[in-house]
Amino acid sequence: MKQVKILAQFYVDLLVKLGIFRFSLLLAAALVALAMVVQIGVTFLLQGSMRDVEIIRSVTFGLFITPWAVYFLSVVVDQLEDSRQRLAKLVTKLEQMRARDMELNQQLQANIARLNSEIEEREKAEEALEEAIQDLENEVYHRENAQVAVAEKSALLKSFLDASPDLIYYRNEKNQFSGCNRAMAELVGKSEQQLVGLTPWDVYPAEVAKRIIQTDQELFDVNTAMTDEQWLDYPNGKKALFELRKVPLYDRNGKRLGLMGFGRDITERKKYEDALEKASSDKTAFISTISHELRTPLNGIVGLSRMLLETELTDEQRGYLRTVHVSAITLGNIFNDIIDLDKSDRRRLELLPQPLDFHEFIEDIGNISQLMAEQKGLRFDLEYLTALPKNIEVDSTRLRQVLWNLIGNATKFTKQGGVILSVSSEIHQHDAEIIFEVEDSGIGIPKAEIENIFAMYYQVQQGDDNLHAVGTGIGLAVSQQLIQLMGGNITVHSEIGTGSTFTIKIRVPLVDAVVEEHIVTEVRPEMTGLSIFMVEDIELNIVVAKSLLERLGHEVTVAMRGDEALAIFRPEDYDLVLLDIQLPDMTGFDIAQQLRKKYQDLPALVALTANVVNDKTEYFDKGMDEVLNKPLTVKAITSVIDNLVLSCSHELDDDGLIDNETDQADTTSVSMIDTLLDLEMLTSYVEIVGTEPVYTSIEMFEKMMPDYLAILDSNMTAKDQDGIKFEAHKIKGAAGSIGLKHIQQVAQKAQSPELPAWWENINDWVDEIKYSYQDDINVLKTWLKQQ
Known part of the structure; x- marks a missing residue:
């Protein structure tokens, strides 16, 4: 198939x-x-x-x-x-x-x-x-x-931050602002939206911005919080001192975003500190004044008692007189200790070197020391070990104080023997080294105590041997500070029962000659012949003040009570009124207020007080034109006459001229209107536009001045000379625009730092502007009424 x-x-x-x-x-x-x-x-x-x-x-x-x-x-x-x-x-x-x-x-x-x-x-x-x-x-x-x-x-946090008076702001690491609160926005004159993205260079002046950037960088470098103080300007020019606290700012992951800043206005604290410093200075001045005033009669007691000791006296009288003499000297030394204690506590000990005849200085020391030693039966020797310079430059008062202290201590602690003052020098081309040795044969100082004797308030305790040596325990401490200020030193060598030797070494300049200064008090002819009304209740004060005023050529009317003064006073009869603050029935302020209510035109009202005056504002607010301390001095009274009496205007007639029947004082006061006001400018201006625009300008000036003065005060507190100059310049221009010539001239001085002793006088000029401008405006208004 x-x-x-x-x-x-x-x-x-x-x-x-x-x-x-x-x-x-x-x-x-x-x-x-x-x-x-x-x-x-x-x-x-x-x-x-x-x-x-x-x-x-x-x-x-x-x-x-x-x-x-x-x-x-x-x-x-x-x-x-x-x-x-x-x-x-x-x-x-x-x-x-x-x-x-x-x-x-x-x-x-x-x-x-x-x-x-x-x-x-x-x-x-x-x-x-x-x-x-x-x-x-x-x-x-x-x-x-x-x-x-x-x-x-x-919103609550923002409201809280905006409600805070402190500055709060944020900046990134590029120094750009990321946010702020309302206080910060007001300081820089920008809203928060406008501020975001800007740097300090865009907000502050260059000098301030430079410092802020520098501190920012320091914070970023060390990555820790830091605090700084900085003067900052508001848009209107007012200065404020801020304590700026800066801290690093991080996110939740720990990454640094920049910094957060806080600023607290400490201007008032600064003013308070300055006020404390001024109060302390005033206290020192007060203590010095008291010491001076008490030392004057003490010097008389010492001199007269010394002269009396050389006369024939009984032994009992001589003993009493010697006690008086030594007590006066001791009291004077205690005054020195009180003054030096005050200055030493504030570290304000200072030197005023002046040319000195050194030979005469040593002779004076020797004479006084001789007398001190004799009072205790001691021997005093003054030894010149070398040739001494003739003239040197040194604070002789301080050097004398140190030597008196050492010699006084040597005398106190020596029962028998004596005290030796040895002086030597090594002279160079321009200066000399001076060596003082104060040697005594007293009780001596234990070695364990030598390190302590220059401590403040320290006193060596040796049982009964020094019970007679009563003192303050500050003399050696102050002496050491003074010698160190002079560039020298004090050393001591002592043995118990043998005595002590204090050695002083200082180096001083050489001078060719000593020129004596003389104080000349000059009273101008126009300052005499005034009629003065004085209200004082103490007879002694009346005698002293009246004799001084009459010696200056014035006529004085006295009332000893307030009601008496109000009854007899007529403003047209007097050129000046002196009001004591404390009276039996009322105060000088009460009298001033009643006079101002009763009379429209008054002479200058000047308060008299024995208190230390730190701030004159209270006196001005209560009706006074000036305040003087008692007892009166020629300088103080002539200054008041020059600034108030000769600068005040009396009533003018309708033509702006004095009546034919007015006296010489009235003539002088009319001439002083020209000192206060620029009459040439005002007259021509009023002729052209009338008085109404001037009144309007005055009203505007009165509204502006408080702001000007507030900013000026802030610059004074900040010691900002450029700011003071700028504000004074604005005041000068504003005053000149309404013809206040006196205020304009004072403001011109205040805006000129190149003037000699400008900083020493600026407080007085600012006070003169502050407390005089309203009076000058009143004079201007009075003048305008006559036009």
Whole structure:
């Protein structure tokens, strides 16, 4: 069967190869030949012979029938082969389609499985999404609530920060502002939105910005908080001293974002500190004044008692007088200790070197020391070990104080023997080294105590041996400080029962000569001949003040009570009124207030007080034009006359001139109107525009001056000379615009730091502006009324 299939396939392949026609001819020929062979073989087999006719018949029949049969068979076979090939192709395609279908079916199954999985996952995702949406909605709800809470807290925090009077601000590491509170915005004159992104260079003056940037960088370098003090200017020019505290600013991850700054206005504290310093200075001045005033009679007691000791006296009288003499000297030394204690506590001991005749100085020391030693029956020797310079430059008062202290101590602690003051020097070309040695034969100082004797308030305790040496325990401490200020030193050598030696070494400049200075008090002729009304209740004060004023050429009327003063006073009769503050029935302030209510035009009212005056504001607020301390001095009273009496105007007539019946004082006061006011400018201005614009300008000036003075005060507290100059310049211009010549001139001085002793006088000039401008305005208004 297999061979048949092979032959059939060979048959078909040959058919396809040769084609139907050629194959048919070949097959027909083959069949004819086969038929002939078969016929011949069968005939020979059956008959044993073969005739030609039979061969021809057989060939003819075969040639006639066989081609058509072969052709038909070939066509059928060809059709069958073609059908087979098409079928084979169809089968192949079908198999391919089946394979593709199987593949697609597999893919479909996979897609279905994947789709089912995706559907399942999507369903799960939808469920999760629904849960997430629900959670998100809950989170949004809570976040909205949280945002509302945060916003409320942020608004509350912002309100709290804005309500704070302290500066609060943020800067990043590029020194740019990131935010601030209202106080900071007011300081720089910009809103928070305007400030964000700016640097200190854009906000502050260059010098201030430089320091702020420098401190910012120091904070970033060390990464720790720091504090600094800085004067800052408000937009209106007012200065304020701020204590600036800067701290690093971090986020929640610990990354540094920049810095956060806090600024507290400590201007008032600065003023308070300055006031304390001034009060302390005033206290020292008061103590010095008291000491001076008490030392004057003490010096008289010492001098007179010394003179009396040289006269004939009984032993009892001499003993009493010697006690008086030594007591006066001791009291004077205690005054010195009190003053030096005050200055030493504030570290304000200072030297005022002046040319000194050194020889006379040593002789004076020797004379006084001789007297001190004699009072105790001791010997005093003054030894010149070398030649001494004639003239030196030194604070003689301080040097004398140190030597008196050492010699006084030596005398106190010596019962018998004596005290020796040895002086030597080593002279150089421009200076000299001076050596003082104070040696005594007293009780001596234990070695364990030598290190302590220069301590403040320390006193050596040696049983009964020093009970007579009563003192303050500050003399050696102050002496050491003074000698150290002179560039020298004090050393001590001592042995118990033998005595002590104190050695002083100082180096002082040499000078050619000593010129004595004389104080000359000059009273100008126009300062005499005034009529002065004085209210004082103490007879002694009346005698002292009246004798002084009459000696200066003035006429004085006295009232000893307030009611008496109010009864007899007539403003037109007097040029100056002196009011004691404490009276039996009322105060000087009460009198001043009643006078100002009763009279429109008054002479200057000046308070008299024995108290130390630190601030005159209280006196001015209560009706006084000036305040003087008792007892009166020529300088003080002449200053008041010059500034108040000669600067005050009396009543003018309608023409702006004094009445023919006015006295010399009135003539002087009229001339002083020209000192206070720029009459030439005012007269021409009023003639052109009238008085109404001047009144308007005065009103504007009065509104501006408090701000000007407040800023000027802040610059005074800051000791900012440029700021003082600037504000004084504005005041000068404003005063000049309304003809206040006196204020303009004082402001001109205040704005001129190049003037000699400008800083020493600036307080007085500022006070003069502060307390005089309103009086000058009143004079101007009075003048305008006459126009």
